[in-house]
Amino acid sequence: xxxxxxxxxxxxxxxxGRPVIDTNMESNMSLMSPSLRALGIFALSLLSITATAETxxxxxQGLDGKSYRLSDYRGKWVLVNYWATWxxxxxxxxxxxxxxxxxxxxxxxxxxGVAMERIEKPRxxxxxxxxxxxxxxxxxxxxxxxxxxxxxxxPTSFLVSPEGELVARQVGPxxxxxxxxxxxxMRE
Numbered sequence: 001x002x003x004x005x006x007x008x009x010x011x012x013x014x015x016x017g018r019p020v021i022d023t024n025m026e027s028n029m030s031l032m033s034p035s036l037r038a039l040g041i042f043a044l045s046l047l048s049i050t051a052t053a054e055t056x057x058x059x060x061q062g063l064d065g066k067s068y069r070l071s072d073y074r075g076k077w078v079l080v081n082y083w084a085t086w087x088x089x090x091x092x093x094x095x096x097x098x099x100x101x102x103x104x105x106x107x108x109x110x111x112x113g114v115a116m117e118r119i120e121k122p123r124x125x126x127x128x129x130x131x132x133x134x135x136x137x138x139x140x141x142x143x144x145x146x147x148x149x150x151x152x153x154x155p156t157s158f159l160v161s162p163e164g165e166l167v168a169r170q171v172g173p174x175x176x177x178x179x180x181x182x183x184x185x186m187r188e
């Protein structure tokens with residue numbers, strides 16, 4: 001009986017066309033056995049999360065002192081990655097995001113990194129330089145909710161279409177292949 005109930009809950013969690021992480025997720029996850037819960041969490045970390053298509057925008061200050069607006073990138077895919085220097089999974093994905101950005105910035109996509117922590121600018125700049133990051137790094141105060149939506153943990157990435165619509169959210173690290181595959185799927 002428990003297995004049957006867990007299967008039903010997983011179907012609800014992974015229902016196509018609905019955000020995977022929603023207000024019911026915590027209660028759904030609590031109904032699962034520990035092993036199935038671990039499998040669900042692992043699967044969530046691998047999947048891009050479909051969000052409702054809505055036009056989004058924000059304006060944040062960059063590490064370089066410039067002001068960055070999401071709408072300035074209309075016509076390109078934009079991956080907005082919320083991260084922190086103290087976060088091991090965030091640090092792990094930085095090289096992947098850098099390669100993706102460099103491969104696509106002159107064509108069809110860019111990465112905007114948002115350092116979501118209280119950190120002095122010189123310390124953040126030193127970290128960014130050590131990591132050889134060339135994509136824009138913006139700064140934001142830690143918050144559970146942003147202009148793009150909930151940030152339940154770090155890293156959290158949002159994918160914005162060339163039309164400025166929020167199309168996906170991923171909680172957990174991404175690879176370049178994950179991003180390219182999702183964009184290719186959205187183009188079809």
